[in-house]
Amino acid sequence: MEKKIVFFILAFHICFLSGKQNIHPMVKSAILPGWGEAVQGYPKSSRLFLINESVLLLSCICSYSLSKLEAKKYRTFAAEFAGAKGHRDHRYWVDIGNFHSIDEYDAEHLRMRDGMEGKWAGWYWEWDTVQHRKNFELMRINSDRLSLAGQFFIGGIILNHIVSAINSLYLSRLGNIESFSISPIRLDPDQIVSWRVNIVIAL
Numbered sequence: 001m002e003k004k005i006v007f008f009i010l011a012f013h014i015c016f017l018s019g020k021q022n023i024h025p026m027v028k029s030a031i032l033p034g035w036g037e038a039v040q041g042y043p044k045s046s047r048l049f050l051i052n053e054s055v056l057l058l059s060c061i062c063s064y065s066l067s068k069l070e071a072k073k074y075r076t077f078a079a080e081f082a083g084a085k086g087h088r089d090h091r092y093w094v095d096i097g098n099f100h101s102i103d104e105y106d107a108e109h110l111r112m113r114d115g116m117e118g119k120w121a122g123w124y125w126e127w128d129t130v131q132h133r134k135n136f137e138l139m140r141i142n143s144d145r146l147s148l149a150g151q152f153f154i155g156g157i158i159l160n161h162i163v164s165a166i167n168s169l170y171l172s173r174l175g176n177i178e179s180f181s182i183s184p185i186r187l188d189p190d191q192i193v194s195w196r197v198n199i200v201i202a203l
Contacts, residue, residue, distance in 0.1 A: 024036075024172070025037070025039055025040050025168040025169070025171070025172050026165045026166075026168045026169040026172065027165075028168065029049070029161070029164035029165045029167065029168035030161055030162075030164070030165040031161075032050075032053070033049035033050065033052065033053045033160050033161055033163075033164035033165075034046035034047065034048070034049035034050035034053070034164060036164065036165070036167075036168030036171075036172075037049065037164070037167065037168055037171060040168065040171050040172060042171060045167065045171075049160060049163075049164040049167075052156075052160050053157065053160055056153050056156045056157045056160060057153075057157060059149075059153045060150050060153035060154055060157065063146050063147070063149040063150035063153060064146070064147065064150040066146045067143050067144075067146035067147040067150060068143075070139055070142050070143035070146060071140075071143045073139055074093070074136055074139035074140045074143060075093070077132075077135070077136050077139065078093070078096055078125065078136055081127060081128050081129070081132040081136070082096060082125040082126060082127045082128070082132070082133070082136070083124060083125055083126060084096055084123070084124075084125040085123050085124075085125075087120075087123055092120060092123060093140055094140070095120065096125050096133075096136065097133065097136055097137035097140050097141075098137075100126065100127050100130070100133060101125060101126035101127065102120055102123070102124050102125055102126065103126075105117075105120065106118060
C-alpha cells in the first residue's frame with residue numbers, strides 16, 4: 001500500500017513539473033483527474049474530478065490502514081489465546097478461525113482425504129475457549145472486509161482517471177465543432193425510421 005501512495009504522490013508532482021510542456025489535456029487528466037479540464041477553462045468539471053480523486057484516495061488509504069491495524073490485533077489475539085505463530089499465509093489465519101486446534105484441522109482433512117493434513121505442521125495452535133476463537137474470527141473477517149473495500153476504492157480511482165481523460169478529450173474536441181444538427185430520416189410521410197446526426201469539425 002505504501003508503494004501505491006508514493007506512486008500517486010510522484011504522479012502529482014510530475015503533473016506540475018511538466019505543466020509547461022505541450023501535453024494534450026486528455027493525458028493530463030489521465031495523470032491527475034481534473035487537470036485537463038482546468039487547463040481548458042472548465043473549473044467546475046475539474047473540481048468535481050479532483051474532489052472524487054481526493055475522497056477515493058483518502059478512503060483507500062484509510063481502508064488499508066484499518067485493515068492492517070485489525071490484522072495486527074487478531075494476530076496478537078491468536079498468539080495470546082491460541083499460541084499461534086506469525087505466518088505470512090493468509091489461509092493459515094482463516095483455518096485458525098475455523099478449527100479449534102491444529103489436531104482438529106488435520107483430523108478433518110484426513111477424514112476428507114484431500115491431502116491437506118499436515119499443511120501447518122510446525123505452526124501449532126489450540127484455542128483455550130470457543131468464544132475466543134469466535135472473537136478472533138470476527139476480527140479476521142472485519143480486516144478482510146476493509147482490505148476488500150480498499151480494492152474497490154482502487155478500482156474507483158482508476159475509473160476516475162479514465163472518465164476524466166475521456167471527458168477532457170471530449171471537451172478538447174467540443175471547441176472544434178462548427179455545426180451540429182439532428183434530422184429524421186423518413187421512409188414515408190407517416191413513419192420515422194431513424195435520425196441523422198450531422199457534425200462538422202474544423203481540422
